[in-house]
Amino acid sequence: MAAVKLLGFWASPFVNRVQIALNLKSISYELIEENLRAKSQLLLESNPVHKKVPVLIHGDKPISESLVIVEYIDEAWSDGPSILPSDPFARATARFWAAYITDKWWPLLTEYRTAEGEEAKAAAKEKFFEGLVLLEEAFVKSSQGKGYFGGENIGYLDVVLGSLLAWLRVREVTQNVTFLDKTKAPELAAWADRFTLNPAVVNVLPKTQKLVDFINSFTKAS
Amino acid sequence: MTNEEVRVIGAMESAFSRRVEIALKMKGVKYEYVLENLSNKSPELLKYNPIHKKVPVFLHNGRPIVESLVILEYIDETWTSGPSILPKDPYERAISRFWANFIDTKILGALTKIYISKGKEQDANEEIVELLSILENELKDKKFFGGESIGLVDIVANLIALWLDVIQQGVGKEIFTKQTHPKLFKWSEEYMNCSIIKETLPPRADLLPHYFPSAYASK
Numbered sequence: 433m434a435a436v437k438l439l440g441f442w443a444s445p446f447v448n449r450v451q452i453a454l455n456l457k458s459i460s461y462e463l464i465e466e467n468l469r470a471k472s473q474l475l476l477e478s479n480p481v482h483k484k485v486p487v488l489i490h491g492d493k494p495i496s497e498s499l500v501i502v503e504y505i506d507e508a509w510s511d512g513p514s515i516l517p518s519d520p521f522a523r524a525t526a527r528f529w530a531a532y533i534t535d536k537w538w539p540l541l542t543e544y545r546t547a548e549g550e551e552a553k554a555a556a557k558e559k560f561f562e563g564l565v566l567l568e569e570a571f572v573k574s575s576q577g578k579g580y581f582g583g584e585n586i587g588y589l590d591v592v593l594g595s596l597l598a599w600l601r602v603r604e605v606t607q608n609v610t611f612l613d614k615t616k617a618p619e620l621a622a623w624a625d626r627f628t629l630n631p632a633v634v635n636v637l638p639k640t641q642k643l644v645d646f647i648n649s650f651t652k653a654s
Numbered sequence: 655m656t657n658e659e660v661r662v663i664g665a666m667e668s669a670f671s672r673r674v675e676i677a678l679k680m681k682g683v684k685y686e687y688v689l690e691n692l693s694n695k696s697p698e699l700l701k702y703n704p705i706h707k708k709v710p711v712f713l714h715n716g717r718p719i720v721e722s723l724v725i726l727e728y729i730d731e732t733w734t735s736g737p738s739i740l741p742k743d744p745y746e747r748a749i750s751r752f753w754a755n756f757i758d759t760k761i762l763g764a765l766t767k768i769y770i771s772k773g774k775e776q777d778a779n780e781e782i783v784e785l786l787s788i789l790e791n792e793l794k795d796k797k798f799f800g801g802e803s804i805g806l807v808d809i810v811a812n813l814i815a816l817w818l819d820v821i822q823q824g825v826g827k828e829i830f831t832k833q834t835h836p837k838l839f840k841w842s843e844e845y846m847n848c849s850i851i852k853e854t855l856p857p858r859a860d861l862l863p864h865y866f867p868s869a870y871a872s873k
Binding site: 481490493495496497499500501503504507508520521523524525527528531532536566 | 705714717719720721723724725727728731732744745747748749751752755756788
């Protein structure tokens with residue numbers, strides 16, 4: 433059984449994705465907390481291209497990019513519960529939404545935060561909520577009346593979107609906007625609570641106050 | 655598998671829809687090609703890809719899949735008797751996915767900057783030379799990224815073998831040549847010489863006037 437190491441950072445939602453996936457498969461691993469302002473030699477050698485966390489090191493094999501790592505975990509530990517669905521069309525749907533969430537929807541939060549002026553902020557907010565409604569529809573279709581995107585159990589999309597919940601909640605506090613709006617996305621709002629309490633997740637997502645303190649430490653420093 | 659309806663909505667100039675065609679040809683899958691005019695998008699395109707409104711759209715028995723990387727994985731998982739697009743080993747698969755992602759985020763991003771700046775931004779030019787060197791390193795001594803035959807990364811790198819080359823010609827900068835990246839250049843020659851690639855990619859003579867209309871007027 434080759435050893436598993438995860439180079440991470442407690443506040444990174446992308447690292448959290450990998451932690452949740454490892455937990456779903458009940459994989460024991462060593463978590464190595466990186467200081468992102470003084471990156472370790474191991475990190476620089478394991479991910480020379482991007483020099484970022486997360487990096488999963490399985491034996492002596494490093495894998496980078498959170499979505500790539502999650503798929504790797506699913507395929508390398510094929511005995512455990514499946515993370516991605518088995519049907520190719522369902523897999524394609526899950527991968528589509530994973531890319532949408534990561535590349536298009538999540539950046540809208542930053543767009544909102546950094547938008548200057550009322551009009552720009554309102555426009556960014558509208559785009560964000562349009563996306564939220566799309567994700568609500570995707571959840572309804574994917575969950576088929578069950579509790580998760582993956583159905584009865586946590587699946588790929590749950591991990592991809594759910595890993596962002598800690599930061600979404602923090603931004604609700606710091607921006608004073610209810611981003612996970614129950615009126616716009618009732619199923620997703622319920623799913624969010626359910627997901628956060630799931631055994632594979634409960635000790636992974638950082639608590640809101642800790643993240644608020646973390647953000648404040650940056651603004652004080654600058 | 656019989657009675658399978660496979661359709662691809664693509665565009666002449668789209669590296670991304672060409673990828674899907676390459677994959678289908680590798681697998682020997684017959685498909686109907688629907689040519690889209692991206693400056694006047696069809697109702698069908700907007701219906702099947704309402705979020706991104708882009709090509710390619712892949713339709714298998716009426717069910718749409720979009721995003722070229724997602725489509726390539728679907729094709730590989732659905733038609734299992736032909737040559738594999740991704741390797742079998744989980745670690746090798748992860749490596750392939752990593753580099754495909756690298757091309758579609760880093761290299762595509764730099765290439766877009768070069769095109770928009772008409773090659774005048776020195777930072778962008780230097781950046782892409784560096785990125786191509788990083789990718790070239792991954793090739794090692796292999797003929798293709800996929801080994802002896804083309805795989806996922808080679809398919810995705812159609813962007814580099816043709817589109818990057820067209821754009822460098824159009825802006826008049828040397829960012830990818832035999833001198834700058836000898837190994838990767840050799841790869842692109844082998845790649846562009848593959849029969850599937852030759853019959854699937856558009857001619858340079860069609861791409862140049864598309865991207866540089868004033869310099870290369872269509873005949």
